[in-house]
Amino acid sequence: MATIKAIRCIRTRIDGSWTIVQVLTDCDGLYGLGSASDLYNPEAVVQVIEQLFAPLLIGRDTAYIEELWQTMQHSAYWRNGSVTQTAISGIDMALWDILGKEAGMPVYRLLGGAVRSAVPCYGHATGDSVAELKEDVQRYLEEGYSVIRCQLGGYGGGGFLQGGRNRLPEPSWIQDRAFDEQAYLQAVPAMFEQLRAEFGGGIGFTHDVHEHLSPIAAIQLAKSLEPYALFYLEDALPPEQLGWYRQLRAQSSTPQAVGELFTNPQEWLPLVQERLIDFLRVRVSKAGGISACRKISAVCEAFGVRTAWQEGGENDPVNQAAAVHLDLSAWNFGIQEINHFREEELEAFPGHIRRSGGYLYPAEKPGLGIELDEVKAKGLIGTGWKSAAYYHPYPLDRKADGTLVRP
Secondary structure, X not given: OOEEEEEEEEEEOOOOXXXXXXXXXXXXXXXXXXXXXXXOOHHHHHHXXXXXXXXXXXXXXXXXXXXXXXXHHHHOOOOOOHHHHHHHHHHHHHHHHHHHHHHOOXXXXXXXXXXXXXXXXXXXXXXXXXXXXXXXXXXXXXXOOOEEEEEEOOOOXXXXXXXXXXXXXXXXXXXXXXXXXXXXHHHHHHHHHHHHHHHOOOOEEEEEOOOOOOHHHHHHHHHXXXXXXXXXXXXXXXXXXXXXXXXXXXXXXXXXXXOOOOOOHHHHHHHHHXXXXXXXXXXXXXXXXXXXXXXXXXXXXXXXXXXXXXXOOOOOHHHHHHHHHHHHHOOOEOOEEOOOOOHHHHHOOOOOOEEEOOEEEOOOOOEOOOOOOHHHHHHHHOOOOOHHXXXXXXXXXXXXXXXXXXX
16 A cells, blocks of 8 residues: 655646646655646645645555545635645545556546547637638648637637727726627627538537626527537536526527536536536536546436536646546546647656547556656746746736626
């Protein structure tokens, strides 16, 4: 049996936004890796791991994963916040990695074995115009994707007005670019009308609203998109708007996906139990790790909801590996969000997830199958980087009058 000897946090990527957790054991060469990355509060997560969880877990048996998860979950008294959950997730992944290495099996086999031969994923197509977007969609089709997310620029794209169209007040809280709900409601259905005319009905299209709309406008959008048969509409409403999700389900057949902001089970559980959504999109490293997400998946299966673990462009290869192992072993898996990494980033993570066409494949190695080359990881971050200087708040959009658009 192995016991926890130390827990390290390794910051990497060019901006220092990735936090990789390494759980070291008293067995020579045996350790596990997990993801505790948080783009907006990375150092807070590190402090929770180093000051609270490391002293709590050192000397404990690594095989008691559920017991350790429950201990961490309640050790700070207040629970389910994003920072604490991210810290728990990173350690939990690392413990599963260790267990797989001890057993000589990939993690997905410990979870019951594969129920599919590969993991379907979707690409992120974008363009500042529909013409540019069509070119990007065509590129993903040629690469082998069968499901593609389509956006006009960034989140809320198609709904931003500039210049004189804004009718800004004086003085104005914004320089020029303002989000306009009605413009968005017109642009997005028109975008999908042109995409379907160009590419036909054989492609799965998704779209991410990113909670930019008022509830009634979200319902209007979902209804207007019905003729274009989306694979799903993502984050049409903020996750706290349970009552409006009931209205949305009653009035529209457009499939709904939500969940990347969830850290507390009481947020996603009513949506699943009442069958108000079709895909749950929590991030593995935000929801509590593999231990939490395998339970989430089981609950979703009972209510006919599929998983679509959120990945996000700021996430790291270790979280992607954990998600893929869950994807392989869950019957009710739906689709996996892709994440593209630079070649030098992949070189720092030997055994990373491999993409071929529209599918993802794990390294058939014990544990998560992924390792960390610390020399190359340090090279990614650069010599002049300082954690104390890190500052990366979430960029917020505003309406013309200055009102914040909630993410």
